[in-house]
Amino acid sequence: MTSFDSSPTLSAWRAVLALAVVFVMLATTGWTAVRRQHADAPREIAFAAWARDRIAGHALPATDAPAYRLARFFATLTARQQVALADKYPLVVGNMNGAPVMLRYRANRHALSRAEREERRRTTDGRLSPDGRHQALLRLERFRSLLAKDRQILAFDPSGRGRVAEVFGDLDRAERVSVVVPGVDTNLLTLERAGHKRNAAPVGMARSLYGAEREALPGARTAVIAWADYTAPAGLGVDAALGGLAANGAVRLNALLGALPGASAVSLFCHSYGSVLCGLAARGLPDRVSDIAVAGSPGMRADSAAGLDTRARVWAMRDSGDWIEDVPNMEVGGLGHGADPVDPEFGARIVSADGAIGHSGYFEPGTESLSNFAAIGVGAYDTVSCASTDQACHREIPEDARA
DSSP, rough: OOGGGGGGGHHHHHHHHHHHHHHHHHHHHHOOOOOOOOOOOHHHHHHHHHHHHEETTTTTTTTOOHHHHHHHHTTTTTHHHHHHHHOHHHHHHOOOBTTTHHHHHHHHHHHHHHHHHHHHTTTTTTTOOOHHHHHHHHHHHHHHTTTTOEEEEEEEEEHHHHTTEEEEEOOTTTTTEEEEEOOOOHHHHSOOOOOGGGGGGGGHHHHHHHHHHHHHTOOOOOEEEEESSOOOOOOSHHHHHHHHHHHHHHHHHHHHHOOSSSSSSEEEETTTTTHHHHHGGGGGTTEEEEEEEEESSOOOBBSGGGGGOOEEEEEEOOTTTOGGGGOOOOOOTSSSOSOTTGGGOOOOOEOOOOTOOOOOOTTTOOOHHHHHHHHHHHHGGGGOOOOOTTTTTTTTOGGGGOO
């Protein structure tokens, strides 16, 4: 007789369990799989016009050219020519890895101004339903907020549910760069929140981490990026149980990391579904990425830290009250995200999340989770507080394995 543990029946039962988890999610949250995004006409028109245009008698480079080629192209232009392109094609230059950082900020202010004018018109468009006008009003408020003085918008795409990346600090001069990768329900309207949910949104997470890093190492030249520049799952539906959106996001993340200015060390701070994305990005990370820290992770699409095939240190934390602990750690037929990163057998450095208060509280000031993130971000590894399950989480790694 074939034993249960070694028979095909085991795989069948696992598949049934995984499907049951998904159906429970759908029953309790509704069918919230992200809809297919459609590019707005202005963006399509801008890319088409760029492809036909020329400058100083030369054709413009393909928008999907490698970042180093685009950087070389911009280096051949005068300051006046760079500004002219940013002002004429803000939706192109503002999202172009390889373009100078300050030029991208300028371009995105132009793009936001245009989006603000269009959304203001839509708020009074009688052809829209009341809900449509309400959504336009919410987007209008978001655009106006992003246009506030001194905000540094590294990427902006208003199409679909919207994508944005914002920088805190001087990215050009930073010696250490931290990138916050958020999870489910990340979009233009959830980019930032007020009140007690402030630090549960991408901008609040990044701003909180930037402040904590400056406290951890005063005078350090750091920068933090709130990276909401990928299409995240909408709610805890099918997309959240699959890895497709994370795989697409991983490509975008690695494109950004490969185009960051200077030679700064980079740390990734990946929350919830964002840790799935970081796990899929790990194999292709640039060598400058020294650390991957995950919080509230449902899995990283790997059986172990070694299975991520990265030279970066892998850190993991989970608050004792985080509901993600109840999500089965499995991967069957593409459903689920694999092993639990805070399981000692996974092999990550398990750090304390004391004070985090649930799934969304890891970036709250005064918590050990935030102070540990800040210590990792500035490279002060000896000050990291280990979890009780890993009292040597700040152990050194072999010299030849350092990022």
